[in-house]
Amino acid sequence: MTSSASVSFLNEARRVAIFGGTHGNEMSGITLVNMWIKNGDEIQRNGVETKPFITNPRAVEKCTRYVDTDLNRAFTTENLSAPSKEDLPYEVKRAQQINLLFGPKGSPNAYDVIFDLHNTTSNMGCTLILESSSDHFNLQMMHYIKEAIAPDCCRVLLTEHPLLKYSTSRSVAKHPIGLEVGPQPHGVLRSNIFEAMRLVVKHALDFIELFNQGLEFRPCTLDVFRVSEKMDYPRDTNGNIIAMVHPHLQDCDWEPLNPGEPIFQMFDGTSICYEGVGTVYPTFINEAAYYEKQQAFVTTRRETLAARAIKKAHD
Amino acid sequence: MALPKSESQYAGHEVTSAASWMERREVVFPTVSRVAVCGGTHGNELSGVYLVRERLKKKKLTEEDDLVSVVTVMSNPRAVQQCRRYTETDLNRCFTRATLSCTVTDKTPYEIVRSQELNALLGPKGSPDAADLVCDLHNTTANMGLCFIAYSDCDWICLHIFRYLQRQMSNIPVRFIHFDLPLNEAYSLDSVGRHGFAMEIGPQAHGLVRSNILSAMQDGVQHMLDWVRLFNSGTQFEGGTVEIYTMVKNVHYPRDPETCGLSAAVHPHLQDRDFCLLRPGDPLFKTFSGETVNYKGTEPLYPFFINECAYYEKGVALSLARRRSIAIPSIRSERDRKPRRCMTAEETEEEDETEESEEANGLWNGE
Numbered sequence: 001m002t003s004s005a006s007v008s009f010l011n012e013a014r015r016v017a018i019f020g021g022t023h024g025n026e027m028s029g030i031t032l033v034n035m036w037i038k039n040g041d042e043i044q045r046n047g048v049e050t051k052p053f054i055t056n057p058r059a060v061e062k063c064t065r066y067v068d069t070d071l072n073r074a075f076t077t078e079n080l081s082a083p084s085k086e087d088l089p090y091e092v093k094r095a096q097q098i099n100l101l102f103g104p105k106g107s108p109n110a111y112d113v114i115f116d117l118h119n120t121t122s123n124m125g126c127t128l129i130l131e132s133s134s135d136h137f138n139l140q141m142m143h144y145i146k147e148a149i150a151p152d153c154c155r156v157l158l159t160e161h162p163l164l165k166y167s168t169s170r171s172v173a174k175h176p177i178g179l180e181v182g183p184q185p186h187g188v189l190r191s192n193i194f195e196a197m198r199l200v201v202k203h204a205l206d207f208i209e210l211f212n213q214g215l216e217f218r219p220c221t222l223d224v225f226r227v228s229e230k231m232d233y234p235r236d237t238n239g240n241i242i243a244m245v246h247p248h249l250q251d252c253d254w255e256p257l258n259p260g261e262p263i264f265q266m267f268d269g270t271s272i273c274y275e276g277v278g279t280v281y282p283t284f285i286n287e288a289a290y291y292e293k294q295q296a297f298v299t300t301r302r303e304t305l306a307a308r309a310i311k312k313a314h315d
Numbered sequence: 316m317a318l319p320k321s322e323s324q325y326a327g328h329e330v331t332s333a334a335s336w337m338e339r340r341e342v343v344f345p346t347v348s349r350v351a352v353c354g355g356t357h358g359n360e361l362s363g364v365y366l367v368r369e370r371l372k373k374k375k376l377t378e379e380d381d382l383v384s385v386v387t388v389m390s391n392p393r394a395v396q397q398c399r400r401y402t403e404t405d406l407n408r409c410f411t412r413a414t415l416s417c418t419v420t421d422k423t424p425y426e427i428v429r430s431q432e433l434n435a436l437l438g439p440k441g442s443p444d445a446a447d448l449v450c451d452l453h454n455t456t457a458n459m460g461l462c463f464i465a466y467s468d469c470d471w472i473c474l475h476i477f478r479y480l481q482r483q484m485s486n487i488p489v490r491f492i493h494f495d496l497p498l499n500e501a502y503s504l505d506s507v508g509r510h511g512f513a514m515e516i517g518p519q520a521h522g523l524v525r526s527n528i529l530s531a532m533q534d535g536v537q538h539m540l541d542w543v544r545l546f547n548s549g550t551q552f553e554g555g556t557v558e559i560y561t562m563v564k565n566v567h568y569p570r571d572p573e574t575c576g577l578s579a580a581v582h583p584h585l586q587d588r589d590f591c592l593l594r595p596g597d598p599l600f601k602t603f604s605g606e607t608v609n610y611k612g613t614e615p616l617y618p619f620f621i622n623e624c625a626y627y628e629k630g631v632a633l634s635l636a637r638r639r640s641i642a643i644p645s646i647r648s649e650r651d652r653k654p655r656r657c658m659t660a661e662e663t664e665e666e667d668e669t670e671e672s673e674e675a676n677g678l679w680n681g682e
Contacts, residue, residue: 020342030418031580031603032578034574034576035603038574044563048599063627063628064399093652121520121522121523183520183521184520185456185518185521185624186521186522186624187456187521187624187627188520188622188624188627189577189580189622190580190581190586190622191367191581191582191583191586191601191631192583193584194580194603240368244365244524244525244526245525245527247526247527250525250527266524267365267369267529271456286523286524286525287523288520288521288522288523289522291523292398292400
């Protein structure tokens with residue numbers, strides 16, 4: 001039995017958005033959102049207004065990640081407050097529009113929840129991306145989702161890091177949730193990946209409905225992978241990549257990597273090994289879109305977060 | 316048996332023996348003295364891009380060779396620089412006679428200008444001055460292993476190289492896909508050479524390199540060049556039988572009648588099952604509302620290019636082929652060699668990246 005002193009009473013999560021096409025070539029989210037725009041029955045829940053939304057329509061039309069700049073890095077304070085001018089990059093203008101529609105970021109009028117649907121070429125399976133370790137609503141939702149899809153796995157990546165955290169489209173909401181499903185090549189729609197993403201969204205909306213109906217969610221723990229370090233490809237003095245992800249690391253997202261184990265393979269076959277301290281859990285291994293961001297993979301460390309009991313506050 | 320009508324263009328002359336079976340024929344060819352290895356024809360198919368870059372780095376240290384000259388070419392440097400399939404139009408559809416001979420203006424798409432440059436460098440297509448062998452490197456998102464793709468089912472040079480790779484390479488399945496098109500309609504870069512094929516390896520997502528896929532491509536290219544040297548040294552390659560897949564038709568995605576958007580994805584039972592026989596009634600697609608769409612053809616066929624990213628814009632979900640056994644004759648090279656044509660580097664690209672232009676227009680060099 002929970003003592004009322006340890007329950008967090010939170011406002012109902014009435015306004016929920018589902019973003020697809022933040023990257024115009026990540027096909028599962030684009031397909032789902034277009035489908036739901038046409039017929040939203042599947043995403044309706046009592047007490048919830050769900051809005052499916054294509055965030056980067058020009059990139060979707062061209063089936064490219066972005067047109068001028070990465071929309072999912074564009075929601076910085078600087079960009080959102082920049083004076084609106086004709087020569088702003090498309091995605092910056094778009095970020096400002098999205099901030100008006102679903103934000104303003106940080107204000108009481110912002111949407112309660114935004115799910116941002118993504119695909120990755122990495123073998124990450126279903127991954128929920130958590131931006132704050134003190135967002136107990138999100139912690140409880142992610143715990144609920146993980147239990148609901150068991151025995152299938154859904155991992156949680158915590159991107160709370162002073163340098164590595166980035167300004168996402170979903171960050172406009174009070175409770176931002178990223179959903180990354182892979183492996184899938186960009187521009188391709190794989191049926192199993194599509195259905196997996198659809199199922200995670202279904203469970204997430206079920207959670208919100210239950211919460212809004214007044215259900216109390218008991219304290220629980222959530223195992224997460226906290227981002228630690230970004231690892232770039234070895235490059236020559238001209239900046240050209242001179243090695244690839246090692247065959248022993250390829251597709252081994254979330255598996256332990258120990259110092260001394262191979263991470264890169266030069267084109268002549270020589271191996272380069274991990275020289276960090278202690279065991280890490282790499283992810284985003286060989287994501288195509290990150291070659292230009294100087295990232296071959298990120299390392300993470302395992303952590304267990306404590307989620308407080310939550311319940312909808314009375315009006 | 317009747318000789319295939321297109322055999323004469325492959326310039327071998329027949330040395331008949333008493334037996335009339337194809338396998339016991341011996342066909343003699345001129346040496347394959349000039350070989351082109353091309354990568355980056357699609358700028359986001361990175362195994363070929365990386366392979367070409369590495370070859371160009373090492374080439375500066377090698378010496379001339381009597382047996383074979385190899386030119387290494389980065390076909391579409393602009394698309395490579397942007398890591399895109401193409402910038403204005405697909406370069407690998409620009410090698411039909413019509414496109415190669417059209418007048419270039421300042422409105423001509425970059426890739427058409429480039430196809431004419433490549434035709435001048437490696438061709439002209441259809442002429443005796445063309446490169447003896449063009450090998451064009453590609454990747455696919457489909458689970459196809461290593462595939463030779465060629466326009467002829469009786470180019471004995473290509474078929475022997477194929478059989479040689481099949482025997483040498485045990486880590487990856489090696490297959491031969493035949494697109495039955497006459498030379499004039501052949502649209503891809505490999506059709507510029509006197510002999511040519513695309514070497515297509517998957518599965519690999521566009522825009523990235525998988526080490527196993529790059530290794531397979533490096534091995535494939537090395538074995539091809541080994542074969543060429545053996546052939547040019549006078550080795551006789553015995554006849555035999557090979558199995559090839561001849562393209563029959565494409566299968567398009569079902570579309571939503573209102574929005575014209577896709578309404579289904581490749582069925583999970585078909586996904587990644589390239590070259591597994593597809594029978595009438597087998598699942599093809601799973602719609603977004605959960606229904607299965609089955610194959611309604613009457614002939615069992617072999618699917619390939621299942622869920623290739625680049626074909627979405629044409630609405631093509633997969634291609635279907637018939638598998639056939641074909642007999643190939645023995646072949647060997649003639650003793651007399653043709654005089655080697657000297658090539659010079661072309662002018663630098665507009666972008667003025669000299670590294671790029673070296674990649675794009677390499678010198679004919681010995682191995």
